[in-house]
Every structure is written in structure tokens, then in C-alpha cells.
Amino acid sequence: MKKEVGLAIFFGVGLGLFVAFLMVFQIRKIQPTETTASPTPMLRVKDESTVSTLQVDEPKPDSITSSKTITVKGTAEKNSLLIIQSPLTESIVKPTKESFSVPFDLALGENILHITMYPSTSSARIQQKTIKVYYLDEQ
Amino acid sequence: MKYFTYSLIALTIIAQSGVHAQSPSPSASPVPTNVVTREVQNLKDKLATKVAELRKLNHKAVSGVVASISGKTITLTDSSGKSLQVKIDDVLTKAFSISGTTKKEVKPDTIEKGDYIITTGPMVENTVTANTIYIDEQYIVGSGKITEANATDFTLSVMSEDNEKLTIDIENNTKRLLVDSKTLAKETIGFTKIKVGDTVHYVLKKTGTEKIKGRYSAVRIVIIPQEYFVAQ
Numbered sequence: 029m030k031k032e033v034g035l036a037i038f039f040g041v042g043l044g045l046f047v048a049f050l051m052v053f054q055i056r057k058i059q060p061t062e063t064t065a066s067p068t069p070m071l072r073v074k075d076e077s078t079v080s081t082l083q084v085d086e087p088k089p090d091s092i093t094s095s096k097t098i099t100v101k102g103t104a105e106k107n108s109l110l111i112i113q114s115p116l117t118e119s120i121v122k123p124t125k126e127s128f129s130v131p132f133d134l135a136l137g138e139n140i141l142h143i144t145m146y147p148s149t150s151s152a153r154i155q156q157k158t159i160k161v162y163y164l165d166e167q
Numbered sequence: 168m169k170y171f172t173y174s175l176i177a178l179t180i181i182a183q184s185g186v187h188a189q190s191p192s193p194s195a196s197p198v199p200t201n202v203v204t205r206e207v208q209n210l211k212d213k214l215a216t217k218v219a220e221l222r223k224l225n226h227k228a229v230s231g232v233v234a235s236i237s238g239k240t241i242t243l244t245d246s247s248g249k250s251l252q253v254k255i256d257d258v259l260t261k262a263f264s265i266s267g268t269t270k271k272e273v274k275p276d277t278i279e280k281g282d283y284i285i286t287t288g289p290m291v292e293n294t295v296t297a298n299t300i301y302i303d304e305q306y307i308v309g310s311g312k313i314t315e316a317n318a319t320d321f322t323l324s325v326m327s328e329d330n331e332k333l334t335i336d337i338e339n340n341t342k343r344l345l346v347d348s349k350t351l352a353k354e355t356i357g358f359t360k361i362k363v364g365d366t367v368h369y370v371l372k373k374t375g376t377e378k379i380k381g382r383y384s385a386v387r388i389v390i391i392p393q394e395y396f397v398a399q
Contacts, residue, residue, distance in 0.1 A: 092228045092287065109351075111389070115306040115370045118344075118389055120351050137265045137301055138230050138285050142308040144368070150396055156328060158308070162228040162285060164301070165270065 080105045082145040082155040092162045093134070100130045100141065109146040114139045134163035226298075227290040229253075232305070232375060233282045241278065243286075252294040253286050262300040275300060281375050307371040307383060316361045323388075325367055334382040335369060342387035348395035356390070366391040 084102040087093070100119075103126050104110055110128060112119045116135040121128065132141070138160060145155045229251055231243035241253040255275050262278065263270040278284060283305040288298040311333065315324035323335040337343065337358055345356040361367075367390055371383035 090228060092226075109391075109395070111310075111368055111391075113308055113310075113368050113370065113389065115308060115386060118353075118368065118387075120346060120353065120389075122351065136268055136270060137303040138306075140306060140308040142310065142368070144310055146391075146396070154328075156310070160230070162230075162287070164228065164285070164287060164299070 080108075080147060080152060082143065082157060084143055084157050084159060087141075087159060087161045089159050090162070092164055094163070094165060095134075096163065097131055097133050098161065100132050100143070101128065102143075103127050104145045105147050105152075107148040109148075111142075111144045111146075113142045113144075134161060136163055136165065138162055225289040225291070226287065227295065228285060228287045229290070229295055230283065230285040230303070233278060233280050233284060235280060236278065241284070241286075243284065250293065253284075253300070254294060254296045255300075256296065260297045260300065262302070264302045265304075270301065273302070278302060283373075283375075305373040305375070306386065307373050308369070310366060310368040313361065313363055313365050313367055316358070316363055318358055321358055323361065323367065323385075325369070332381055333371075334379065335367075335371065335388070336382065336384045337388070338384055341385040343390070344388065345390045345392065346395070348392050348398060353389070361390055362392070364393045366393070366396075 082102065082104050084100065086101040087098055100112055104123050106123060106126055108123065110119075110121045110123060110130075112121075112130060112132060114132070114135070116139070117133055119130050119132060121130055139162070141159045141161060143157045143159070147153070147155075229243065229245060231245035231251060233241055234244045234250070235242045239255040239257070241255065243251040243253055245251060260275055262273050262275040264273045264277075278300065282302050285301040285303055286295050286297045286299065288296045290296075309327050309329075311325040311327035313323055314326050315322075317323070321337045323337065325333045325335055327333055343356050343358070343361075344353045345360060346353055367388050369388050370386040372386050373383060377383060
């Protein structure tokens with residue numbers, strides 16, 4: 029074996045090893061000490077069943093607000109009959125699309141919001157949600 | 168080849184020690200004082216923000232009927248039947264009585280067994296350290312089908328959505344509304360317009376002193392006539 033060939037192999041292997049070690053140490057440095065389980069992604073299939081489900085996004089249950097008027101937001105079946113009732117008042121709407129946003133007045137203290145969705149077809153199931161909201165004049 | 172093997176081993180050892188040597192020593196470069204001060208301040212700010220967030224997170228409102236009062240501790244029973252403890256602080260806790268749209272400050276010791284109260288404050292497990300207590304009225308909000316409309320004693324028999332039989336007293340001051348099956352407009356109606364088979368959305372007042380189980384006075388009712396569902 030020629031001296032030049034030996035040197036070339038020597039430097040080649042050396043450089044390779046150096047880079048490999050460097051990479052291994054860098055990866056170890058980046059990786060967290062504890063491996064946390066990645067959350068399972070929630071797949072929401074947008075089919076007939078999800079569309080006809082009453083979902084209330086706002087207000088959150090047992091939330092405290094200092095505002096006299098809130099917005100009740102969520103999703104419901106298009107053209108269903110939506111009734112939002114509280115001890116103070118009620119709103120009756122027919123959503124023209126799947127989402128709804130209804131301004132709603134609150135009474136001082138506890139407000140029990142009873143939300144009912146009557147589907148457009150009488151064979152479908154009536155759905156209801158009850159959410160408590162506290163309108164309190166405090167910070 | 169022998170030289171090559173020895174060189175390879177030597178290079179491996181050198182490479183390993185070389186990588187370790189790359190980690191900076193904390194004492195290698197002195198950190199300026201102003202940088203340390205800034206970092207401490209940042210840390211303080213972060214801590215303050217975190218504490219505020221945690222306080223906000225633990226700041227809850229709970230409501231229920233006063234089951235018992237023992238010294239400075241109130242035991243509540245919430246709507247699900249769960250028992251909660253409310254701690255009263257002589258200095259910090261304020262109490263109010265809600266009447267309509269106004270609230271009036273009262274002494275915490277005016278709270279009695281059977282009162283319906285809302286309390287706010289930091290909550291740890293089942294104990295709330297009360298910042299504020301509100302004495303309020305308790306309502307039942309729900310809906311059901313009318314199975315009987317008694318025009319003699321102005322009562323409605325209703326089968327609720329939870330299959331609970333209710334007797335609703337329609338008082339003179341009960342707000343009675345009927346939904347138009349075509350326009351969905353609401354109109355005030357008399358008792359005679361209410362029919363068996365209609366759907367009723369009700370708000371009932373619960374005093375805790377009801378003589379007959381399942382019988383309550385109505386605050387407001389909204390009637391959806393069965394014609395609405397027939398037309399669907």
C-alpha cells in the first residue's frame with residue numbers, strides 16, 4: 029500500500045468518525061430527558077352526524093363574566109330550531125348555516141342557559157345543553 | 168495496516184475527548200452584572216405572570232344550597248349533589264344579597280341553612296376560600312311535553328326531558344309566551360291557549376320549601392305549539 033493512499037484513508041475515516049460523534053452529541057443535547065407521549069390527533073370527520081350535533085363553544089361552563097351581554101356561539105344543524113333560555117330571557121333562532129352566534133343578556137348572579145336544538149326533520153333527536161354562567165360585578 | 172488500526176483507535180479517543188471539551192465551562196467567561204440583573208428581573212416577571220395565571224385558573228364560582236354552617240365554614244350541596252366547603256375569612260370575605268338587577272352588601276353571618284348561594288374565590292379540591300358570597304334565588308330551567316292543562320287551578324302537568332313528572336303552577340305574574348309556528352315571533356298568551364301535546368320551555372322558582380315534590384311556581388314559560396312540529 030502506498031503511503032499517500034494510507035494517509036487518504038486515515039483522514040477520510042477520521043473525518044467521518046469526527047462528524048459522526050459530533051452529530052450523536054448534538055442529537056443527545058437536543059433531545060429532552062423525558063420522552064412525553066405525543067397527543068393523539070383528534071380527527072373530526074365532517075359528516076352528517078357531526079353536522080346535526082349541537083355544540084356550544086361559548087360561553088364555557090361555570091365561567092364568570094363581568095359583562096351583562098354575552099355571545100352564545102356554537103354549531104347546530106342548519107335550519108333547526110334553536111331555543112336559548114335563561115331565567116331572565118330567551119332567544120329563538122333558526123340558524124341559516126351550521127354555526128350560530130347569538131347575543132344574550134344575563135341577570136346578575138347565576139344564569140342557567142338551557143339550549144335546545146329541534147332538528148329540521150322530526151325523526152331526528154332533540155338535543156339539549158345546560159350551561160351555568162355567572163354574571164358578577166367583580167374582578 | 169497495523170499502523171492504520173492504531174491510528175484509528177487513537178483518533179477515536181481524541182475525537183471523543185475533543186467533543187467533551189467543547190462544552191463551555193461556566194467559569195470560562197465572566198457574566199456582566201447588568202446581564203445577571205436583567206435575567207433575574209425577567210425571572211421575577213415570569214414568576215409573577217405565572218402566579219397571576221394560577222390564581223386566575225383557581226378562581227372559581229360555585230353555587231349550591233347551604234346544607235350546614237359550622238363556625239366559619241359553610242357546607243354547600245351543588246346541583247349535582249356534590250358537597251363543597253366554603254371558608255369565610257372575617258377580613259376578606261364580602262357577602263351580598265342579589266335582588267333583581269341590584270346587589271346589597273350584607274354580613275356573612277346573615278347566611279342561613281337553606282339559602283342558595285354563589286361563592287367565588289380560589290378553589291383547592293372541594294374547598295373554596297370565599298372572596299365573595301352572593302345570596303341568590305334558585306331556578307330550574309328546562310323543557311318538556313304538556314300532558315295535562317288544568318284550567319281550574321291553572322296548573323300544567325309536564326313530562327320533562329329527563330322523564331320527570333312536574334306540576335307547574337301558572338301564577339298571575341308568570342310570563343307566558345307562545346311561539347308562532349311560522350314566523351317564530353313570540354306573543355303573550357292566556358292559559359286557555361295552552362294545549363296538551365305542546366312543548367313547554369320553563370323557568371321555575373325553587374324555594375326549597377315546596378310542599379309537594381315536583382311542584383313549582385313558573386317564572387316564565389315559552390310554548391312551542393305542536394303545529395310547528397307537524398309542519399316539519
